Amino acid sequence: MRSTMQNVPLLTSRIIEYAGRVYPGSEVVTWGADGPRRTSFADIANDCRRLANALRVLGVEGDQRVGTFMWNNAEHLELYLGVPASGAVLHTINIRLFPQQMVYVVNHAEDRVIFVDNSLAQPFSALLAHTPLVKHVVVNGPVPPEVRQALAGDGEREVHDYRELLDAQSDTFDWPVLDENDGALMCYTSGTTGNPKGVVYSHRSNLLHATFCAGAGALSLSQSARALAIVPLFHANSWGLAYASMMSGASVIMPDRFLQPEPLVKMISSEKVTCGGAVPTIMTGVLEYLDAHPEADVSSMKDVIVGGSACPPALMHAFHERHGVTLLHGWGMTETSPLGTVAIPPVGLDEEEHWRYRHTQGRLALHVEARLVGADGSEQPWDGTSVGEVEVRGPWITASYYRDDDAASLEKFDDGWLRTGDIGSLTPDGYLTISDRAKDVIKSGGEWISSIDLENALMGHPKVHEASVVGVPDDKWGERPLAVVVGVPDDVPGVEELREFLLTKVARWQVPERWAFVTEVPKTSVGKFDKKVLRAQYAEGALPVESPKAS
Template sequence: MRSTMQTTPLLLSRFLDYGATAYADSEVITWTADGPRRSTNAEVAADCKRLANALRSLGVTGDQRVGTFMWNNEEHLELYIGVPSMGAVLHTINIRLFPQQMIFTINHAEDYVVVVDNTLAEPFSKILAHAPTVKHVIVNGPVPEEVKAALAGDGAREVHDYRALLDAQPAEFEWPVLDENDGASMCYTSGTTGDPKGVVYSHRSNYLHTLQLAMPTALSLKQGDVVLTIVPLFHANSWGVAYAGFATGATLVLPDRFLQAAPLATMIEQLKVTNALAVPTIWNDLLHHLEAHPESDISTLKSAIVGGSACPPALMKAFQEKFDVTVYHGWGMTETSPLATVAVPPPGLEGQEYWDRRFMQGRLSMSVDARLVGPDGETLPNDGESVGEVEVRGPWITASYYNADAPEKFDDGWLRTGDVGKLTPDLFLTLTDRAKDVIKSGGEWISSVDLENQLMAHPAVREASVVGVPDEKWGERPLATVVLEEGSSVTTEELRDFLAERVARWQVPERWAFIAEVPKTSVGKFDKKVIRARYADGDLEVVEVGKPAS
């Protein structure tokens, strides 16, 4: 029997039209050097239609790729929703990649148009000579004539002003009826090993992902919420919040380039922010700023999502106990759109049992399946104890990369995440490490993440990163690199004693180095390959203390 249901395609233009009518007065707020710049959903939607007409006039008539090289601002959001709605494909270029990687992604995606913020136009102009597919550059804001000339490249490209281009167009556009499985947007992985890989999201996958994101077991977004979107729109599909904000009527606060702790604290206070999303390094910096400036008022902020890498438990507890802000873990990756889990504890839990669930990566989202695979390829039980590589599948999980072979990433319909962890019977995931970062010492595994979290619970430690380094006897042993709080001091012996009370003694590192800053990847994760390289090159002042317990 076939159903009697209509088969209305799941298209992003439906979110745009619904948000512009049901929530016409909800706002999109961009932070500027002069404070907030406000627009309503209705005004943003009208600009999306002007944008579609403008892009049509430049030759975007099908699924051409429209790139963005931008901060989080209203114009970037208009591109996020307007470009897919007209049938083209949005490509958000990661502005923090190396120039060679940016060039690779632009050429691989075959971007036809790129929209660039004026504050980023000068550095972007330097890579355009190596991007022959780009025929039009649209600049958001004024730039000097010499920068405009560099963007044009002796006539190789046409350069346009974003606002002038849109103002010349009507605010009426009929969104086409598309195949819901057509590409809507694309992001590239950060390319820590090899070239970045492209993930193409469909209208259907983004639509379903948005519905899940709004559920109480995820972000629980609704009209009246004021959401500070610190996570870059160019990172992992903006964690889905660009679409979810419009679909639910939540007000989106977009910080543009003002990502330091001081302006973020001001935004929270002035705009009465209720929810926020960012990576752990942002939350860590904000915590230190708030502690140093007790006059800051963030009392409206009730919940925060942290993703990108594991959040130290001490950071979660500090926000809860000092500011009554609940910091939730979320886990996913570019390949998973990215929402896979959120650590919203079951109701009724108290004390350590409650915190144990908060410290996990979270419960699997409905429609996302996961399994644990052991070193010999066997599927392990969801017993909360067995540890294996996490593989996932679902309607917003990629099944391949765009024009790139990577058979090692896919396993009979499952995506191999490269994360190692364990699952409880009620589907709460705990990640113990990345497969490439787990330390194999004497035939046993040591979680670098666990050691880092325990070290960052020490009051003198601001950041800590742990990597495995070669050891003649044990194969690998942990090297702990530590960044101290300003004005603090602690010895390696004291840190060893501190760790020995919290982990098995044989896991305690005997190699230590104090550093000024932990190197970060383009998306704010600890860049452990840089630490390993610095150790191999002898660039770290390593102190050896003690021997591992046998």
């Protein structure tokens, strides 16, 4: 029997029309040097229609790619909504990639039109000599004549002003009826090994994913919520926050380029932020600022989804105990849209059990299936202790990479499942705990040591600001952990102090023999510890390694 339901495609254009009509007074707040700039959902919807008309003027037809090189602001959100709704595919370029990687992704995606913030226009202009397919550059805000000339080159490209371009268009547009499985938006992986890989999200996958993000299993968004979008629109589909906020009527606070702790705290205080999304390194800086400025008022903020890398339990407890803020662990990756889990504990638990669930990566979303594959290829049970590589599948999980079918890319997929590269366990009730990345787990004398567990333990020490742990070659054991530590200013702990501290947290055989104390741990373009760089620095003798005998 077939259902009697209407077959209406799930399209992003529906978010525009719904948000503009049903939540016209909700707002997008863009932070600037002179304070906030406000745009209503109704105005956002009108600008999306103007944008669609402007794209036609620029010759964008069908599924051509439209790039963005922008911070989080109202204009970027309009592009996020309006470009896919028009039938084109939005390519959000990660502004923190290396220049050669940026050139690669622009050419690989075949971007023809690129929108760029004026504060990024000068560095962006240096890339254009290597991206011959780009014919139009649209700048959000004024730029000096010499920058405009650099963007135009020797007449190879036309340069437009964003506001002037949109104001010349009608605010009516008939959104095309698309196939819901057509590409809507594309992001590239951060490319820590090899070239970045392209992931193309569909209209259907984006709406299903955003519905989960807005719901009770994640941020419980509503019209009364005010979401701070610290996570960039160009990073892993913005964790679904942009679409989820618009469809639920939650006002969105966009920090633009003001991502330092002081302005972020000012945004939270003045805009009465209730929730948001950020990586742990950002929240570490916010915590330090709050601790140093007890007069700062962040009492409105209740929940922040933290992902991108493991959130140290010490950071979760500090926010909860000192500032009343709940950091919710989330897990995912560019390939999973990205959210696959969020650590909302079951109800009715005592405090110890509550925190045990909070420390996991979270409960699997309804539409995300998962399995654990052991080293011998066998599927592992969901018993909370058995470990294996996490493989997932579902309607917002990619099945391939865009225009990539090399052996390394194909190796990421296993009979319809995405191999995440994460090693973890699952409880009987579907809570995922990641113990390490497959490439980062330390194989010592036939046993595995979790670099994440050691990092979390070290960052629980009051004198440790940051800590990253990598495996390095060892003649006796094959591999042993090297701890790279950033101490708090003027009070850096010693090796013996940290060893004694770790002995209360992990087994003695897991405690590192090698230590390096640095002023900063290198990070990737998305704020993760760059362990590839640390391994290279160790191999080159560039780290100040101490190896004192254990007492």
